[in-house]
Amino acid sequence: MMKSSTLSRQPSTEKESTKSENLTEYLIEAIVEGQLAPGCKISEPELAKQFQVSRGPLREALMRVEGLGLIERIPHIGARVIQLSPIKLVELYAVREALEGMAARLAARNITEIELAGLESLLSTHSTHIDQVEGASYFHQQGDFDFHYRIIQASRNQQLIGLLCDELYHLLRMYRYQSPRSHSRPVEALEEHKFILRAIRQRDEELAEMLMRRHISRSRQLIEQQIMLDAQQQG
Template sequence: MNVASKTQLEPKENTKSESLTEYLIEAIVNGEIEPGSKISEPELAKRFSVSRGPLREAIMRVEGLGLIERIPHIGARVTTFSPKKLLDLYAVREALEGMAARLAARLITDEEIDALEQVLSTHSKHIQDSEGQSYFHQHGDFDFHYCIIKASRNEQLITLLCGELYHLLRMYRYQSPRSHSRPNDALNEHQFIFQAIKNRDEELAEMLMRRHISGSRILIEQQIKNTD
């Protein structure tokens, strides 16, 4: 897809590097700028009437998140997922998010528990409205996993999972094929994880989170085998 196509995420005039960064992140995550697409600095600079300095800064930020990669003699392109890269990502995610769930069960506040319960209620309504065809794809405070990671109070985990890995995971979640039963399965698993955290059961929270992410990894492996 041409980067210069119209988009609902188009930044306002006189946009700065932060707005360009947000635009590029969301356009890549939701597939508007397709995996493997070339990132053209002259094209983007002309489109948004910005100098190359802020634009290059935005591209470097997105590159730092792993959403853009530089290929020798080719230039900057949107990241593509190889089977190995994707499975490696989920293996790291399983370990780190399991730890985050354990810490959240220990450290989460009552206010955060209420907020997490509201997130699940929102997700449940979305699944009902979509007749079980899709999960609620949001980020930040509306993302169940994100909320748990933040509640872990561990800055290293937060930096890794909410920074370096977060948007790569969002990109795959947006663009991956899903079985029709998975949204309901995912919601049920989230509810069990929530109850373990609410009950301050650290061991159970970690086990359920690891099992939840392992289930997603197994689905990915099956999808990869089916396309071979």
């Protein structure tokens, strides 16, 4: 059942297309942040009533969110928020390792000085506040505030941006928000980010790709270790 608190933020009601877009954004954030819990059934009548939208814009919004992999339709049950799975997370990281490595290589070739300055400022901010995130997820920033997201955008490859930012990014954010223990190495991650940025600034494409792949691989290995530990404890 959907929590009533999640329905307090209602999107704008100006146009049908705007309603659909705003409802899409609302659903994404509610699912990513866990306000709509994994496995939660999506009540179309409830959403339509709360947000004052007709069936068309509602279905359009749900199709978009389903396309992002955040909800699934089950026969005779309807739409549900996807269930988190450690195995799926490992698979997601394997894909990220390859694609974000490519993004870092392309970013080293295509990034602008303004974007470089923005990334340096971002890491400076992270350094200042690192003590506040120790032991929690270091990667809760959204959109332009996320180090990885900025590098992907700087690749200038629209196919790559689409795969990572439109299809995988929200799933990754969902895992980060709701499984913070899988990312409990903020200090190490920050240092790795600094090395990646240095390689990109030096326009060293090969090094940037290698460092990014290694960075993501280390996180994946940490997740795999946690999965094994959980399995041992359950056994």
